[in-house]
Amino acid sequence: MSDDEQELGITERKEYSPGEWYAEVVQKAELADYAPMGGFIVTRPRGYALWEGVQDHLDEKFKKTGAQNAYFPALIPESFLERESDIVEGFDPEVAWVTHGGHEELEERLAFRPTSESIITPFMSDWVRSHRDLPLRLNQWCSVIRWEATETKPFFRTKEFLWQEGHTAHESEDEAWDETMTRLDQYENLYEDVLAIPVMRGRKPPHDKFPGADTTTTVEALMPDGKSVQGGTSHYLGQGFAEAYDLTYTDEDEEEAVAHTTSWGLSWRALGALIMTHSDDQGFVCPPRIAPEQVVVVPIWNEDNREEVLDYAEGVADDLEAADVRVELDDRDERNPGFKFNEWELKGVPVRIEIGPNEVEDEELTVVHRPDGENAVEGRENVGETVEDHFDKVYAKLYDAAKENLEENVREAYETSQILGTIGQHGGYVKTPWCGDQACEQVIKEEIAAEIVMVPMDRDEEPIGDECGVCGDEACETAYFAKSY
Amino acid sequence: MSDDEQELGITERKEYSPGEWYAEVVQKAELADYAPMGGFIVTRPRGYALWEGVQDHLDEKFKKTGAQNAYFPALIPESFLERESDIVEGFDPEVAWVTHGGHEELEERLAFRPTSESIITPFMSDWVRSHRDLPLRLNQWCSVIRWEATETKPFFRTKEFLWQEGHTAHESEDEAWDETMTRLDQYENLYEDVLAIPVMRGRKPPHDKFPGADTTTTVEALMPDGKSVQGGTSHYLGQGFAEAYDLTYTDEDEEEAVAHTTSWGLSWRALGALIMTHSDDQGFVCPPRIAPEQVVVVPIWNEDNREEVLDYAEGVADDLEAADVRVELDDRDERNPGFKFNEWELKGVPVRIEIGPNEVEDEELTVVHRPDGENAVEGRENVGETVEDHFDKVYAKLYDAAKENLEENVREAYETSQILGTIGQHGGYVKTPWCGDQACEQVIKEEIAAEIVMVPMDRDEEPIGDECGVCGDEACETAYFAKSY
Numbered sequence: 001m002s003d004d005e006q007e008l009g010i011t012e013r014k015e016y017s018p019g020e021w022y023a024e025v026v027q028k029a030e031l032a033d034y035a036p037m038g039g040f041i042v043t044r045p046r047g048y049a050l051w052e053g054v055q056d057h058l059d060e061k062f063k064k065t066g067a068q069n070a071y072f073p074a075l076i077p078e079s080f081l082e083r084e085s086d087i088v089e090g091f092d093p094e095v096a097w098v099t100h101g102g103h104e105e106l107e108e109r110l111a112f113r114p115t116s117e118s119i120i121t122p123f124m125s126d127w128v129r130s131h132r133d134l135p136l137r138l139n140q141w142c143s144v145i146r147w148e149a150t151e152t153k154p155f156f157r158t159k160e161f162l163w164q165e166g167h168t169a170h171e172s173e174d175e176a177w178d179e180t181m182t183r184l185d186q187y188e189n190l191y192e193d194v195l196a197i198p199v200m201r202g203r204k205p206p207h208d209k210f211p212g213a214d215t216t217t218t219v220e221a222l223m224p225d226g227k228s229v230q231g232g233t234s235h236y237l238g239q240g241f242a243e244a245y246d247l248t249y250t251d252e253d254e255e256e257a258v259a260h261t262t263s264w265g266l267s268w269r270a271l272g273a274l275i276m277t278h279s280d281d282q283g284f285v286c287p288p289r290i291a292p293e294q295v296v297v298v299p300i301w302n303e304d305n306r307e308e309v310l311d312y313a314e315g316v317a318d319d320l321e322a323a324d325v326r327v328e329l330d331d332r333d334e335r336n337p338g339f340k341f342n343e344w345e346l347k348g349v350p351v352r353i354e355i356g357p358n359e360v361e362d363e364e365l366t367v368v369h370r371p372d373g374e375n376a377v378e379g380r381e382n383v384g385e386t387v388e389d390h391f392d393k394v395y396a397k398l399y400d401a402a403k404e405n406l407e408e409n410v411r412e413a414y415e416t417s418q419i420l421g422t423i424g425q426h427g428g429y430v431k432t433p434w435c436g437d438q439a440c441e442q443v444i445k446e447e448i449a450a451e452i453v454m455v456p457m458d459r460d461e462e463p464i465g466d467e468c469g470v471c472g473d474e475a476c477e478t479a480y481f482a483k484s485y
Numbered sequence: 486m487s488d489d490e491q492e493l494g495i496t497e498r499k500e501y502s503p504g505e506w507y508a509e510v511v512q513k514a515e516l517a518d519y520a521p522m523g524g525f526i527v528t529r530p531r532g533y534a535l536w537e538g539v540q541d542h543l544d545e546k547f548k549k550t551g552a553q554n555a556y557f558p559a560l561i562p563e564s565f566l567e568r569e570s571d572i573v574e575g576f577d578p579e580v581a582w583v584t585h586g587g588h589e590e591l592e593e594r595l596a597f598r599p600t601s602e603s604i605i606t607p608f609m610s611d612w613v614r615s616h617r618d619l620p621l622r623l624n625q626w627c628s629v630i631r632w633e634a635t636e637t638k639p640f641f642r643t644k645e646f647l648w649q650e651g652h653t654a655h656e657s658e659d660e661a662w663d664e665t666m667t668r669l670d671q672y673e674n675l676y677e678d679v680l681a682i683p684v685m686r687g688r689k690p691p692h693d694k695f696p697g698a699d700t701t702t703t704v705e706a707l708m709p710d711g712k713s714v715q716g717g718t719s720h721y722l723g724q725g726f727a728e729a730y731d732l733t734y735t736d737e738d739e740e741e742a743v744a745h746t747t748s749w750g751l752s753w754r755a756l757g758a759l760i761m762t763h764s765d766d767q768g769f770v771c772p773p774r775i776a777p778e779q780v781v782v783v784p785i786w787n788e789d790n791r792e793e794v795l796d797y798a799e800g801v802a803d804d805l806e807a808a809d810v811r812v813e814l815d816d817r818d819e820r821n822p823g824f825k826f827n828e829w830e831l832k833g834v835p836v837r838i839e840i841g842p843n844e845v846e847d848e849e850l851t852v853v854h855r856p857d858g859e860n861a862v863e864g865r866e867n868v869g870e871t872v873e874d875h876f877d878k879v880y881a882k883l884y885d886a887a888k889e890n891l892e893e894n895v896r897e898a899y900e901t902s903q904i905l906g907t908i909g910q911h912g913g914y915v916k917t918p919w920c921g922d923q924a925c926e927q928v929i930k931e932e933i934a935a936e937i938v939m940v941p942m943d944r945d946e947e948p949i950g951d952e953c954g955v956c957g958d959e960a961c962e963t964a965y966f967a968k969s970y
Contacts, residue, residue, distance in 0.1 A: 033608065035558050036565075037595065042608055045553035045623070052554065068530035069537065073520050073645055074559070074597070074628055075581070080521075096560070097585040098597065101632035101644075102578045110522065112559070112583065112597070123518065123527055138530065143559055143627075147586035159586075160558055 009342065010283050018225045022276055023154070029284035029347050031275065032154040039152050039159030043268075046292050046347065047155075050271050051162060053290035055141060057194050058164065058266065061186045067137040067166055072119050074142070075110035080118045084244040087118055090211025094146040096159070112145040117212075117237075117263060120167045121245035124261075128169060130250045134259065135175060137168040155272030156229075156485050163267035169247055169259040173238075176260035180217060180236040183264035187219050187232035190266070195274045196287040196398040197221050198406050199231055200429075202454030202480065207438040210263070214238030220453050220480075221273050222406045226427015228453045228482040229273045232266035272485070278371070278398050284348030285371045287398050288391035294326045295387055296344045300337045300356035313355045316365065316383055323384025345370055350394045351387055369394050410480075414469050416443065419481055423450045427483065432469030434479035440470035444481055452479040494827065495768050503710045507761055508639070514769035514832050516760065517639040524637050524644030528753075531832065532640075534777035535756050536647060540626060542679050542775075543649065543751065546671045552622040552651055557604050559627070560595035565603045569729040572603055575696025579631040581644070597630040602697075602722075602748060605652045606730035609746075613654060615735045619744065620660060622653040640757030641714075641970050648752035654732055654744040658723075661745035665721040668749035669702050672717035675751070680759045681772040681883040682706050683891050684716055685914075687939030687965065692923040695748070699723030705938050705965075706758050707891045711912015713938045713967040714758045717751035757970070763856070763883050769833030770856045772883050773876035779811045780872055781829045785822045785841035797845045801838060801868055808869025830855055835879045836872055854879050895965075899954050901928060904966055908935050912968065917954030919964035925955035929966055937964040 010028060012021035026032050031047035034040075043051065059069070075098055082088050096112040099105060113119070124136055145160045152158060166183060170176040184201060191197045199219040209216040213235040221229045242248070242259040251257040278285035288294050297320075299313035310331060317329040328349070330340050337354075344352060354366040363380040367390055378386045409428025413419040422430045423444075434440060434452070441452050455477050463475040495513060497506035511517050516532035519525075528536065544554070560583055567573050581597040584590060598604070609621055630645045637643060651668060655661040669686060676682045684704040694701040698720040706714045727733070727744040736742040763770035773779050782805075784798035795816060802814040813834070815825050822839075829837060839851040848865040852875055863871045894913025898904040907915045908929075919925060919937070926937050940962050948960040 033611070035604075037558065037560065037562055040558040040560070042558070042604075043556040044612075045555050048553075048555050051556070068533075070530050070533050071528040071536075071628075071647060073522065073525040073527070074630070075522065075525070075645070077522055093587040095587060096583050096595075098581045099584045100582040100594075102580060102634075109585075110581075119520075119527075126518070127529075143556075145559075149587075160560070162556060 010281055010346065013281055014224070014279070018276075019153075021281070025275060025279050025284055026154045031271075031284070034152060034154070039148075041152065041154045041158050043162075047271065049292035050274065050286075050290060051268055053194070054190065054266075054268075054270055055164075057190055058186060059141075061189070062139050062166070065182055065186075066135065067139045067168075070138045070140055071142070072113075072116050072123070072140060074113055076113055076116070076119045077108050077110055079108060080122070081111055084118060084212050084241060086212035086240075091115070091146070094148055096145045096147050113142070114144055114146050115263075115265070116140060116165055117167065117241055118245070121241050121247055121261065124167065124169050125245055125247040128247060128249050128259065131171055131252055134249060135168055135170045135179070137166065137179070139164055139166045153272070153485075155268050155275070161267050161269070163265050166262070166264040168262045169242065170261070171249075171251070171257070171259070173260050176262050177236050179262045180215070180234045180264070183262070184217050184219060184232070184234040187234065187264075187266055190270065191219060191221060191231055191273075192399070194287070194289050195270065195277075196395055196402060197231075197273055197277050198399065198403045200406070200454065200480075202457050204233070205438070205441070205452045205455055205479065206436075207441075208452070210235045210237075212237065212240050214240070217457065218454055220482075221277070222409055222428060222482075223273065223276050223485070224405060225276075226409065226483065228429065228484040229269060230453065230484065231270060231273060232264070234264035235262060237261040237263060269485075277402055279348070280371050282342075282371070283346030285398070286348035286350060287395050288350045289395070291348060291350050292326065293328045293344075293347070293349045294391065295320055295351045295353060296328045296330055296340075296349045297353045297355065298330050298337055298340050298344075300354060305357045305360070308360055309355060309357060312360045316353060316355065316380070319383050320387065325384060325387055351390050353387075369397070372397065412464060414465055414467075416470050419444055419450075419469055420447050423448055423481060423483065429453070430481045431464055431478050432481060433463040433465035433467060433475030434477055435468035435471055435473040436476045437468075437471065437473070440468055441479070443470050448483070450481045450483045453482045453484050454480045495766055495831065498766055499709070499764070503761075504638075506766070510760060510764050510769055511639045516756075516769065519637060519639070524633075526637065526639045526643050528647075531777050532756065535759065535771075535775060536753055538679070538775035539675065539751075539753075539755055540649075542675055543671060544626075546674070547624050547651070550667055550671075551620065552624045552653070555623045555625055556627070557598075557601050557608070557625060559598055561598055561601070561604045562593050562595055564593060565607070566596055569603060569697050569726060571697035571725075576600070576631070579633055581630045581632050598627070599629055599631050600748075600750070601625065601650055602652065602726055603730070606726050606732055606746065609652065609654050610730055610732040613732060613734050613744065616656055616737055619734060620653055620655045620664070622651065622664070624649055624651045638757070638970075640753050640760070646752050646754070648750050651747070651749040653747045654727065655746070656734075656736070656742070656744070658745050661747050662721050664747045665700070665702060665719045665749070668747070669704060669717070669719040672704050672719070672749075672751055675755065676704060676706060676716055676758075677884070679772070679774050680755065680762075681880055681887060682716075682758055682762050683884065683888045685891070685939065685965075687942055689718070690923070690926070690937045690940055690964065691921075692926075693937070695720045695722075697722065697725050699725070702942065703939055705967075706762070707894055707913060707967075708758065708761050708970070709890060710761075711894065711968065713914065713969040714754065715938070715969065716755060716758060717749070719749035720747060722746045722748060754970075762887055764833070765856050767827075767856070768831030770883070771833035771835060772880050773835045774880070776833060776835050777811065778813045778829075778832070778834045779876065780805055780836045780838060781813045781815055781825075781834045782838045782840065783815050783822055783825050783829075785839060790842045790845070793845055794840060794842060798840045801840065801850065801865070804868050805872065810869060810872055836875050838872075854882070857882065897949060899950055899952075901955050904929055904954055905932050908966060908968065909933055914938070915966045916949055916963050917966060918948040918950035918952060918960030919962055920953035920956055920958040921961045922953075922956065922958075925953055926964070928955050933968070935966045935968045938967045938969050939965045
């Protein structure tokens with residue numbers, strides 16, 4: 001193995017050291033690097049292209065469902081944060097403070113936005129006067145900072161992260177709740193259709209809601225190491241924020257009324273879930289729809305047939321480009337085919353097309369899937385349609401594997417030792433009847449750092465047993481315990 | 486005039502109070518609002534849509550010419566800024582400093598990025614090893630903060646602003662210079678083709694270069710009030726940054742070499758130039774290609790024909806939408822046509838289609854241009870093509886008017902009193918032979934706050950006279966004096 005090859009390959013194993021393996025995949029697939037300040041990362045072009053894929057997909061859906069993009073200041077005066085007391089309490093320890101501008105100390109310090117309710121809601125209040133101005137639906141793509149002192153994990157745990165935050169106001173609770181569900185549907189759709197990750201939908205338990213929210217809903221994705229990822233949250237905020245920031249309007253009867261608001265956010269953690277779910281010991285694995293490069297064409301020649309193989313390969317790449325496929329032709333002279341295969345596998349290109357003298361002679365292509373190496377010989381004609389078929393197959397493999405992992409890893413337990421034992425042995429989700437008391441979560445948390453990641457969306461759903469799986473008191477709902485990112 | 490109408494209309498006059506008029510247009514056309522902290526604004530959906538138009542146009546061009554988007558931290562350690570001494574000196578007084586994270590004081594304070602050379606170049610240095618890794622072209626869409634204590638003017642003067650910053654590394658000066666020119670071409674193309682604003686290209690005088698740059702090139706646009714706007718800058722940085730941040734590579738002869746770098750940026754000031762150039766005493770005027778709404782269809786009915794007029798108008802709007810035209814059907818019951826005309830004129834919709842019973846009967850449309858109210862009766866068929874023709878006409882009117890303003894306002898002067906008198910009387914650009922000494926600019930600046938906004942791109946171009954127009958010493962080039970935003 002040459003120096004180059006050693007450097008190229010993933011040395012850690014996903015099964016045995018998932019944390020180190022993840023960090024290695026992220027860096028060697030050139031998705032992100034660690035910044036010199038703890039908690040910050042640099043998103044490299046191949047990683048940023050994934051985020052652009054998420055943006056393109058969601059932004060189109062948001063706009064079709066009435067949301068408009070806007071941009072609010074990155075810095076928020078401390079007095080604004082203080083107007084909603086739950087917000088202050090929820091974010092106070094996590095805020096990065098700007099205290100000086102140039103050589104002057106500021107009269108009032110400014111927070112780098114940890115989330116923007118406190119600056120957006122007052123403006124919504126200015127812009128909304130009558131029921132005709134509602135619903136008002138704003139969205140912002142931006143970065144936020146939450147100054148948490150934890151180990152950096154690219155896309156999962158970073159002090160600064162990229163996200164979108166939606167903020168809407170409505171006339172009624174029903175409309176605001178519909179909005180909350182529309183956004184959760186869109187998040188679910190992103191995970192399922194684009195990222196090939198099945199998710200579960202639910203509510204956060206009351207003690208883990210967004211500060212000040214009436215209800216926080218979530219989509220949760222199960223990682224291969226048995227931990228849950230909160231994939232995106234959509235909050236019905238009730239009227240609390242509208243009251244705090246004076247978001248009122250004149251209703252149809254000319255009476256003053258208080259709006260119902262929502263907010264909803266999805267961050268680049270979606271990329272963390274994507275990378276961790278599908279990738280393997282050879283590197284990054286990526287579903288075709290969001291892959292920065294969807295196809296790599298690798299010509300395999302010797303001195304006698306170099307020109308004809310290259311010509312043929314160029315023709316294939318040109319046809320794919322004309323069919324709007326993101327294609328790379330790897331015609332580097334200084335690398336052999338084996339090296340190229342490894343490199344593009346590491347980088348997560350879902351479909352490889354190999355072209356040697358046999359393919360040229362028979363007017364065919366050899367199509368190879370990432371991650372399993374399954375290959376097929378296809379005709380040269382209609383190469384655009386051919387690769388689309390293979391994209392569907394690769395997507396189905398990835399989705400089905402993740403779905404199987406999820407389905408096998410939702411278990412039930414009815415007492416503390418069973419909850420602890422099941423999570424300890426298998427990871428995944430453990431459903432248990434729950435009395436609603438945070439103290440019962442604390443018991444589990446202290447033992448194995450698992451928490452209640454969700455409860456069922458339907459508040460009227462009967463719990464799976466009558467007695468709380470931890471304390472034995474009367475159960476009011478079913479809790480899903482899991483370790484989580 | 487009703488209360489609503491008074492509130493809707495622009496009360497200031499562009500000719501007599503351009504500053505107040507501009508602020509009123511920006512707010513009443515719902516493009517932006519002032520934030521509570523001086524120097525910050527809130528970009529409303531109609532203003533942000535303009536920025537998305539700029540992004541879409543430039544991003545496609547950037548990607549076609551080899552640039553890749555990435556994302557670097559918003560906060561930069563002070564020690565990074567200090568590695569390039571010109572950068573420190575150039576930005577030190579304008580930096581917003583984060584000094585606290587949560588309740589802790591940071592060991593090293595962090596700057597909210599004023600520009601990102603100091604954090605991007607070290608990573609480029611890590612990523613570039615061999616000449617095969619060059620050219621490397623990165624671009625970032627983000628916000629930056631420069632803490633200048635000046636009066637807030639939306640999109641022109643704000644402490645936080647949105648921009649893109651490109652950063653590239655090359656093997657040779659020639660390649661880096663070509664890159665510098667490619668980006669300037671793209672900026673010029675944005676102004677000319679999308680924003681309908683002619684620009685002049687040139688170099689900044691040495692004392693006004695980007696801190697640390699070898700050469701700063703600029704596109705300058707002339708506003709109707711006679712002031713120049715620096716529309717976008719593209720810098721050839723030479724090898725200074727590469728040396729400071731150790732951006733070296735192994736060349737084809739296996740020797741270590743220092744890269745040549747460029748950076749180039751365009752901010753939302755482009756939107757300020759757009760709004761100020763074309764708008765009038767009725768409100769915002771916007772070229773069709775970038776208009777948030779390109780066409781408004783206004784049905785004009787009475788009780789007898791309401792249904793048929795509305796049906797016909799809906800059909801027209803549907804056809805336009807199918808033809809990918811951004812169209813709004815204003816079928817509000819509670820507003821009369823006159824009110825609607827005023828509102829959409831204020832908001833800058835370039836083409837209005839009026840549909841009354843006559844249009845329905847004759848299967849026609851009345852098409853009205855913003856800004857001049859010129860109208861034409863057109864057939865109902867192929868409405869998509871019809872409006873595209875009118876878009877071209879509206880664009881040509883706007884561009885031609887701006888071009889005429891520019892051509893009439895480049896004058897020559899050969900002595901101090903003439904420079905002062907010409908700018909004082911007419912505004913615009915005054916070309917004068919210049920000795921190259923900043924002191925001569927200072928003489929003019931102190932009298933009438935005009936400065937040298939550019940010198941010719943071609944360093945070998947002969948000055949228009951032998952003696953400096955200010956001091957009379959030997960002239961080395963031609964300076965373009967103007968007041969500027």
